[in-house]
Amino acid sequence: MRSGISIELQFKAEQHSAEQVWQERFxxxxxLAHEVVQRRIDEIRQAYEYSGREFPDIDAPDTTDLEAEFxxxxxxxxxxxxxxxxxxxxxxLSNRLxxxxxxxxxxxxxxxxxxxxxxYGINHFIWSGGGADPCGNCSAHQGQIGMWGASPAPPGCxxxxxxxxxxxxxxxxxxxxxxxxxxxxEAIIPALRIGLRAWVFARAIVNQNSPKIPIxxxxxxxxxxxxxxxxxxxxxxxxxQEAMKTAKESSNITSKIGxxxxxxxxxxxxxxVTVIVETEGRxxxxxxxxxxN
Amino acid sequence: xxxxxxxxxxxxxxxxxxxxxLGAPLDEYESEAKIIAEAVSDLTVEQxxxxxxxxxxxxxxxxYFELSPNELELRLPNLKDLAAQIAR
Numbered sequence: 001m002r003s004g005i006s007i008e009l010q011f012k013a014e015q016h017s018a019e020q021v022w023q024e025r026f027x028x029x030x031x032l033a034h035e036v037v038q039r040r041i042d043e044i045r046q047a048y049e050y051s052g053r054e055f056p057d058i059d060a061p062d063t064t065d066l067e068a069e070f071x072x073x074x075x076x077x078x079x080x081x082x083x084x085x086x087x088x089x090x091x092x093l094s095n096r097l098x099x100x101x102x103x104x105x106x107x108x109x110x111x112x113x114x115x116x117x118x119x120y121g122i123n124h125f126i127w128s129g130g131g132a133d134p135c136g137n138c139s140a141h142q143g144q145i146g147m148w149g150a151s152p153a154p155p156g157c158x159x160x161x162x163x164x165x166x167x168x169x170x171x172x173x174x175x176x177x178x179x180x181x182x183x184x185x186e187a188i189i190p191a192l193r194i195g196l197r198a199w200v201f202a203r204a205i206v207n208q209n210s211p212k213i214p215i216x217x218x219x220x221x222x223x224x225x226x227x228x229x230x231x232x233x234x235x236x237x238x239x240x241q242e243a244m245k246t247a248k249e250s251s252n253i254t255s256k257i258g259x260x261x262x263x264x265x266x267x268x269x270x271x272x273v274t275v276i277v278e279t280e281g282r283x284x285x286x287x288x289x290x291x292x293n
Numbered sequence: 294x295x296x297x298x299x300x301x302x303x304x305x306x307x308x309x310x311x312x313x314x315l316g317a318p319l320d321e322y323e324s325e326a327k328i329i330a331e332a333v334s335d336l337t338v339e340q341x342x343x344x345x346x347x348x349x350x351x352x353x354x355x356x357y358f359e360l361s362p363n364e365l366e367l368r369l370p371n372l373k374d375l376a377a378q379i380a381r
Contacts, residue, residue, distance in 0.1 A: 123359070149361040202348030205332045206356065211324065225310075225357040228324040259311040260367045266315055276315055282361040288310070291318050 017090035025097055026078055033067035033074075036105055040112045044120045047166040053220045056285030061119045063112065070108045077104060106163070113164045118148045121221060121285035125164035149282055223278075226287045235273055235290055243269020243290070244277075255279075264288070295333045295379070301326035303378055309371045310358060325353050333379060347376035 041060060048055040077100050085093065117125060126145050145167055211228060220237070222230060247253050247267035254266045262280040269275065275290040304322035305313055312321050332349045333341065350372050355365050 118361075149363075202332070202345065202352045205335050206328060206349060206352045210328055210356075223357070223359050225325070225359075228357065229321075232320075232324065256315065259309075259314075260364065264311075264315070274316060276312065276317070281364055283359055286359075288358075289312055289317055289321065291316075291321075 018085045018088055018093045021090045021094050021097070022078065022082055022085055026075075030071070032101075032105075033070045033108070036070075036108055037063055037067060037112060037116075040109065040116050041120075044116060044122060044166045047122065047168050048120075053168060056121050056221070058120070058279055058285050061115055063115065066108070066111060066115070070104065074101070074104055077101075109163055113166075114148065117164070117166050118282050119280075119284045120166075121283070122166040122168065123147055123282065124167040126167040127162060128165040221285060222287050223283055226289055229289050229291070233291060235292065239269075239271060239273050240275055240287065240290055242271050243267055243273035243275050246270035247275075268293075295330040297323070297327050297330045300330050300379065303375060307371050307375055309354070309368055309375075325357055328353050328357075329379070341380065343376055343380040346380050347373060350376050350379070 037060075045055045078097070081093065081097060081100070084096075088096070113125070124145050124147050146164070211231070244267045246269045250270065252268040252270075254268070256264055256266065258264045258278075262278060265277045265279060267275040267277065272293045273290055274293060276288045278284060278286055278288050301320070301323050304326050305319055308314055309322075313319070329350055332353070333346060336345060351365065351369075354360065354368060354372060358364075360368070
């Protein structure tokens, strides 16, 4: 059994240590936001590598405001724990800071995924992770594939480490172009002022009449419109790559703000092929169309 | 069947995606024109309402240009005018 004096000494040592923990966190984590952004981009890059596709050659979106907001929230959180240093041991403080950091990072990560993945041409996510003990909400959604901008939105989780991982794998029915089935157009029915019946009817009738697009030899990263143009214009993936490569080498790329305020790049290839690439929105990084001059 | 050429002409004239303006050939929207024409042809005379045609052109646009709801909404005025022109 420790004497009264030794208990007091021990407590002081812990106080000192808790302060050290706090100071260390404060010093080391000043770049946490940027670190999280880079990790999210790396994960998207890995998803592209894994699927054998090329990571889009576009600039990262501006996440400065979001990073600043996260960093400020993180600093506020640290400040709030500073007042508890007197009553917590180093270990307790460290655990609580870990928990708070996970919570904040998880929310920040979700916000980033919504921006970064569509920006880099990732249309779908797969609800993943959760570690050894995912919460009930995340367990229920594990492995489910969703579409960015679609309904339902990603489940979202503040309690465990589940997240919307970038998904570039096959989508059921995606072998042919007629099978794309985004739920999202329903969201726009009120603006269209048409009935759900008309919408469902139109969708069925359009799907019946859509051309079949073979998958063999299809270039990567095309919109559906681009796929149809590919099937009809007989321009190979090699020609598209060559056009983009030679346009870059000869600086023969023109950028233009499109009709709806998004920036589009036009690659004038030396092989006589022109390629249009969208840089923003859902189709960021995707080839919208191409043609022979 | 509704005339593919005239729908294609309307699509080129409206150039909803601005691709013709970027230099794309005049058959750029031809596949969409064909799908719209075939889908409208599948409607009975009573079904050829502006509402049904608008639903068709919107589905075609959402599907082929892979638009988010916001992006689709920006194109709605053009799609509505197009549907009205086809319905006439």
